[in-house]
Amino acid sequence: MHLATETLAGTVRITGVEAIPYALPYRRAPRFASGSVTTADNVLVRVHTDAGLVGQAEAQPRPYTYGETQTSIVAAVSGPLNGALAGVDPLRTELVAERCSRVAGNYVARGAVDLAVWDLAGQILATPCHTLLGGFADDVAAAHMVSLDAPAAMAEEAIEVGERLGVVTFKVKVGRAPALDVAAVRAIRDALPDADLYVDANRGWSYADAVRAGDALVELGVRAIEEPISIEDRAGRLRLADRWPVPLAGDESCISLAHVDRALEEGAVRVVSVKTARTGFTESRRILGLCLARNVPVVVGSQYEGAIGALATVTFAAAFASTAGRPAELTNFLDLADDLVVAGPVIRDGRAAAPAASGLGLEVDEDRLRRYRLDA
Ligand SMILES: [Mg+2]
Missing domain, CATH: 3.30.390.10 (Enolase-like, N-terminal domain)
Structure with missing residues (x-):
C-alpha cells in the first residue's frame, strides 16, 4: 500500500x-x-x-x-x-x-x-475518502425518510424500518392537506412514541396551510420543519420561522454555498440540509465551514440516492465533528429493488458505517x- x-x-x-x-x-x-x-x-x-x-x-x-x-x-x-x-x-x-x-x-x-x-x-x-476528509467518526446514526402515503401505511413503513434497521429517527414527508399530514405524523407518533420525528413539506404548503399544519405538528413534537412553502416567499418563510419553536430547515433554498449564505443572511433557515449529491465533497465542506461560523446546525440529507450515493453520504457525514453527532438520511437506498454495487453501506442498530476501503469503497457489478x- x-x-x-x-x-x-x-x-x-x-x-x-x-x-x-x-x-x-x-x-x-x-x-x-x-x-x-x-x-x-x-x-x-x-x-x-x-x-x-x-x-x-x-x-x-x-x-x-x-x-x-x-x-x-x-x-x-x-x-x-x-x-x-x-x-x-x-x-x-x-x-x-x-x-x-x-x-x-x-x-x-x-x-x-x-x-x-x-x-x-x-x-x-x-x-478511504472518509479519512481524507477528516475521519472524525467511524459511523453515524441513520435517519429514514417516510414517503407520502396513507397515514396507516406511513406508520407501517416506519415500524418496519425501525424493526429491521434499528432506526429511531424519521423524516416524514408532508406538504399535502394539513389534516392528512397531521394524521400521518400522528399515526407514526402513536406507533413509535419514542422516535425522533421531523417533517419535510418540499414547498407543498400555502402559507395558510403551513400555519395550520405546522402548528399542529409542533404539538406532536416534530423537531424541525423543512421547506414548508415556496422558497420565493421570503417574508412568509421568515414569519413561519419566527412563529415556530422548532427550526425551519433549508433544503431547496440551500443548494450551493452562495444559496446557503443568502438563506442564512435572510434569517429564516435555522438548520441547513447538506447533500453531497448536489455539492459533492468540496463545496459541501465549504458549506459546513460557513454553518459552523454562524453556529447553524447541519443535517446531512438525501435526495433518495442509490447505494453509490449513500456511500458518499455516509463518508461525508461520519468525517466531520459537526455532522457525525446528528442522524444523517442514509437508509432509503434500501427502497430500491436492486442496485449497481456489490455492497452498499452497512446499517446496523440504527447506525451506518463509513466505508473502510479506498476512495468511496464502491465496487460496481x-x-x-x-x-x-x-x-x-
Ligand atoms: Mg428536503
Missing part, C-alpha cells in the same frame, strides 16, 4: 469523464410533495485516468429542484465537464472544483463529478450495469 502511494501520487492524470444513464427498479418508490419517481433514473459518472484507475459516483436527476434531467446531466458531464478536466491530476481537488465551477448551474452533474474525483484521490492514496444501463 505504501509503495503504491509513493509511485502513484502526482503521476496520475484524468483522461476523460464518462456519463452512463441507467434505471433501477424500486421496491417502494419515493413520493413527496414536489414530485415522485417510479424508477431511479440516475447517471453513473466515471472519471478515467492514464493509470487505469476509475473514479465513480452517482447523479440523481431532480428536475423539480434543480432543473436537471437525466439527459442534461449526461450532456453536462460528457461535454463541458469532461472538457474541463482533461489532463488534471485528481489529487488537486481544488483545481478540479475551480475548473468545474466554470460550468454554471448543473449542481447535480458537478456534484457527482466532484465525488468521482475524490473517489479517485482515495484510490491513488490507498485511503458490471453485469448489473449492463442490465440497467439505458445507452447500450
Whole structure:
C-alpha cells in the first residue's frame, strides 16, 4: 500500500469523464410533495485516468429542484465537464472544483463529478475518502425518510424500518392537506412514541396551510420543519420561522454555498440540509465551514440516492465533528429493488458505517450495469 502511494501520487492524470444513464427498479418508490419517481433514473459518472484507475459516483436527476434531467446531466458531464478536466491530476481537488465551477448551474452533474474525483484521490492514496476528509467518526446514526402515503401505511413503513434497521429517527414527508399530514405524523407518533420525528413539506404548503399544519405538528413534537412553502416567499418563510419553536430547515433554498449564505443572511433557515449529491465533497465542506461560523446546525440529507450515493453520504457525514453527532438520511437506498454495487453501506442498530476501503469503497457489478444501463 505504501509503495503504491509513493509511485502513484502526482503521476496520475484524468483522461476523460464518462456519463452512463441507467434505471433501477424500486421496491417502494419515493413520493413527496414536489414530485415522485417510479424508477431511479440516475447517471453513473466515471472519471478515467492514464493509470487505469476509475473514479465513480452517482447523479440523481431532480428536475423539480434543480432543473436537471437525466439527459442534461449526461450532456453536462460528457461535454463541458469532461472538457474541463482533461489532463488534471485528481489529487488537486481544488483545481478540479475551480475548473468545474466554470460550468454554471448543473449542481447535480458537478456534484457527482466532484465525488468521482475524490473517489479517485482515495484510490491513488490507498485511503478511504472518509479519512481524507477528516475521519472524525467511524459511523453515524441513520435517519429514514417516510414517503407520502396513507397515514396507516406511513406508520407501517416506519415500524418496519425501525424493526429491521434499528432506526429511531424519521423524516416524514408532508406538504399535502394539513389534516392528512397531521394524521400521518400522528399515526407514526402513536406507533413509535419514542422516535425522533421531523417533517419535510418540499414547498407543498400555502402559507395558510403551513400555519395550520405546522402548528399542529409542533404539538406532536416534530423537531424541525423543512421547506414548508415556496422558497420565493421570503417574508412568509421568515414569519413561519419566527412563529415556530422548532427550526425551519433549508433544503431547496440551500443548494450551493452562495444559496446557503443568502438563506442564512435572510434569517429564516435555522438548520441547513447538506447533500453531497448536489455539492459533492468540496463545496459541501465549504458549506459546513460557513454553518459552523454562524453556529447553524447541519443535517446531512438525501435526495433518495442509490447505494453509490449513500456511500458518499455516509463518508461525508461520519468525517466531520459537526455532522457525525446528528442522524444523517442514509437508509432509503434500501427502497430500491436492486442496485449497481456489490455492497452498499452497512446499517446496523440504527447506525451506518463509513466505508473502510479506498476512495468511496464502491465496487460496481458490471453485469448489473449492463442490465440497467439505458445507452447500450
Ligand atoms: Mg428536503
